[in-house]
Ligand SMILES: NC(=O)C1=CN([C@@H]2O[C@H](COP(=O)(O)OP(=O)(O)OC[C@H]3O[C@@H](n4cnc5c(N)ncnc54)[C@H](O)[C@@H]3O)[C@@H](O)[C@H]2O)C=CC1
């Protein structure tokens with residue numbers, strides 16, 4: 001990959017490589033765009049096949065955060081970190097503290113939180129070195145694990161997408177195929193089960209599917225079977241790029257609405273599912289509940305205020321569907337348009353110089 005060519009092509013601001021030999025830290029912080037405010041996005045820990053794959057993931061996820069934060073109405077830019085390593089074996093206290101010092105060095109340009117492979121306990125270690133971290137323990141007056149709130153937002157957004165596809169937002173009796181039943185999807189399944197949906201689940205982790213089967217009466221299928229099951233709604237809640245050339249021909253669902261980031265392998269796949277008449281709830285609009293929740297910490301965390309904003313994901317998805325219908329474009333494109341227009345409006349409106357300008361972090 002020609003890094004500067006890529007950064008220039010997609011308007012990235014900064015890419016930071018962090019290395020600490022003693023702890024084994026190998027992290028990449030990608031900052032995409034800080035027009036709206038400091039870049040906020042989680043830290044993913046994963047065993048990447050190559051360093052190039054890790055860089056690509058950090059870059060794609062960071063850009064997604066710019067759009068997610070803009071579409072959610074937050075005054076925040078987009079960034080993300082990946083730590084190369086196995087979260088089950090390679091973590092240690094020194095690693096997260098070393099990483100915290102790198103974040104501190106960015107002096108507020110980037111604020112982190114949890115993502116796949118990292119936990120509240122890891123954020124607490126980062127917090128030993130920097131204030132530019134959210135999703136830390138409620139004992140510090142913070143919001144804790146964002147996953148249940150992300151799940152609530154996905155549930156709300158799924159209802160809005162169902163309204164478009166089925167004429168009602170009730171999920172009672174709907175058959176919903178959930179891919180991955182980790183932190184977010186376990187909580188999503190609880191909401192869906194409570195509303196009377198029938199669940200089909202899969203996960204590479206046997207204990208996770210067993211729990212969903214026991215607690216929610218979910219039917220379990222093998223990971224590669226989930227795309228083709230007979231269902232009303234497909235909820236991708238594991239990793240990205242699951243909507244692709246191989247999976248699309250298998251999909252029978254009328255709605256795709258799930259938590260995973262970067263669900264479309266390529267934008268062309270968003271065009272294909274649009275032509276098939278599938279209602280796709282764009283990933284970064286529907287899964288913004290977690291970031292809305294952690295971002296509230298920057299104002300002094302208030303759960304009631306945060307949840308009210310997360311509830312709005314229903315309206316945000318409805319708005320994206322409305323723009324898509326009005327402009328006759330796929331929903332992923334409508335979401336991009338909504339986010340880009342907000343960034344452009346704010347860039348223009350904040351263009352004059354202001355000595356000692358107010359900043360979201362000045363409230364901390
Ligand atoms: N945790 C949060 O608040 C947010 C999470 N997301 C996204 O939602 C997705 C899920 O996040 P979490 O629940 O936090 O992660 P998690 O790691 O707790 O859950 C993911 C689950 O997917 C399973 N999985 C992995 N590969 C699989 C495969 N090929 N087939 C089936 N299952 C597979 C894993 O075993 C795990 O149980 C990720 O893409 C994440 O980036 C997005 C916004 C916020």
Ligand SMILES: CC(C)CC(=O)C(=O)O
Nearest residue numbers: 041042113146290291294
């Ligand atoms: C706090 C996290 C839930 C934010 C993030 O990285 C995401 O939404 O993907």
